[in-house]
Amino acid sequence: DQQVKQNSPSLSVQEGRISILNCDYTNSMFDYFLWYKKYPAEGPTFLISISSIKDKNEDGRFTVFLNKSAKHLSLHIVPSQPGDSAVYFCAAEGSKSSGDKLTFGTGTRLAVRP
Amino acid sequence: ETGVTQSPTHLIKTRGQQVTLRCSSQSGHNTVSWYQQALGQGPQFIFQYYREEENGRGNFPPRFSGLQFPNYSSELNVNALELDDSALYLCASSLQGPNEKLFFGSGTQLSVL
Numbered sequence: 160d161q162q163v164k165q166n167s168p169s170l171s172v173q174e175g176r177i178s179i180l181n182c183d184y185t186n187s188m189f190d191y192f193l194w195y196k197k198y199p200a201e202g203p204t205f206l207i208s209i210s211s212i213k214d215k216n217e218d219g220r221f222t223v224f225l226n227k228s229a230k231h232l233s234l235h236i237v238p239s240q241p242g243d244s245a246v247y248f249c250a251a252e253g254s255k256s257s258g259d260k261l262t263f264g265t266g267t268r269l270a271v272r273p
Numbered sequence: 274e275t276g277v278t279q280s281p282t283h284l285i286k287t288r289g290q291q292v293t294l295r296c297s298s299q300s301g302h303n304t305v306s307w308y309q310q311a312l313g314q315g316p317q318f319i320f321q322y323y324r325e326e327e328n329g330r331g332n333f334p335p336r337f338s339g340l341q342f343p344n345y346s347s348e349l350n351v352n353a354l355e356l357d358d359s360a361l362y363l364c365a366s367s368l369q370g371p372n373e374k375l376f377f378g379s380g381t382q383l384s385v386l
Contacts, residue, residue, distance in 0.1 A: 163315070193374075202277070202363055202377030203316070248315050260306065260329055261375065263315030 162186045163251050165264035173272050178236040180267050182249030185230065189251040193261065194223060194234050197246045206247075207234070239271045277366050277378035285384045291352045294381045296364030298345040304328070305347040306375060307339060308363040316363055322347060323369050359385045 164183045172178045180194075190211040195203035209216040209223045209232070216223050222235045236243055249264040278297045286292050298305050304323045308316035318331035322341035336352040345366070351358060361382050365375035 165315075195377075200379060202365075202379045203375075204377070205374045208374070250315075260318035260321065260331060261316075262318070263308075265313065265315045 161265075162189075163249055163262050163264040165247075165249055165267050167267050168265070169268045169270070171270045171272060172239045174241055175238045178234075178239045178243065178269055178271070180234040180236075180247050180249075180269065182232050182234075182264055183230055184232075184251050186251070186253065186262070187230075188253040189262075191252050192223070192225060192232050193250045193252075194221075195248045195250060195263075196243075197248065197266070203248055236269075239269075241271045241273050244269055244271050277364060277376050279362075279364050279378035279381050281381060282379065283382045283384075285386060286354050287386050288354055288356060290354050290385075291350065292354060292383065294349045294351075294362050294364075294383070296347045296349070296366075296378060298347065298364075298366035299376050302366035302368055302376070303345055304367045304369045304373070305341055305345065306365045306367070307347070307349045308365065308377075309333075310361040310363060310380070311357075312360070319349070354385045356385050359383060 193208040194206040196206050197203040207221045225232045246266045246268050248266045250261040280295045306321040307319040310316045319333050320330040321328045325341045338350045340348045361380045363380045365377045367373040367375050
């Protein structure tokens with residue numbers, strides 16, 4: 160049962176253009192969402208997050224949008240840079256109870272072409 | 274401020290053996306979580322430790338066990354290894370609290386033959 164889904168395993172974008180990575184979830188108890196970026200041979204690094212009380216959060220070139228009714232979130236990167244080439248994981252967590260955990264999607268590999 | 278470090282980076286074991294993976298948390302963090310990432314999948318939550326006590330567990334059998342030490346370093350032990358245990362094992366540290374961010378190590382790549 161995949162509660163967090165990233166249906167696009169890969170995405171290729173020209174440098175300077177917008178990258179849009181999508182994520183869907185099924186668990187209505189999720190109320191906090193995060194994006195992590197992973198380079199080869201490194202652990203995932205936190206990128207940006209959004210609480211369910213918001214529908215948008217922006218940090219520099221990165222913006223996350225949340226559509227609660229559709230159980231969908233997306234990460235926008237603009238402008239895209241070659242250094243953004245990595246695997247991007249969407250993750251979600253539920254209401255804060257003891258031992259809460261992150262549920263990850265399967266990742267989207269972004270390639271930014273120079 | 275030191276980051277999360279894991280050892281070893283790579284390990285090869287045979288089916289039925291036991292393995293211990295180690296993790297040093299980021300300075301100041303009191304919570305450690307372990308994740309398993311199989312090839313082509315996202316990380317799957319194994320368990321979390323807070324103040325040396327297990328603080329939540331994912332859908333993993335009891336042969337996966339852990340420890341957290343007073344200095345907040347941690348071990349993941351896996352007994353009776355199976356071929357499907359081959360994966361990248363990620364340790365993440367954080368501060369206990371609402372919406373805490375996880376800081377991941379680079380992982381241990383375990384191969385079970």
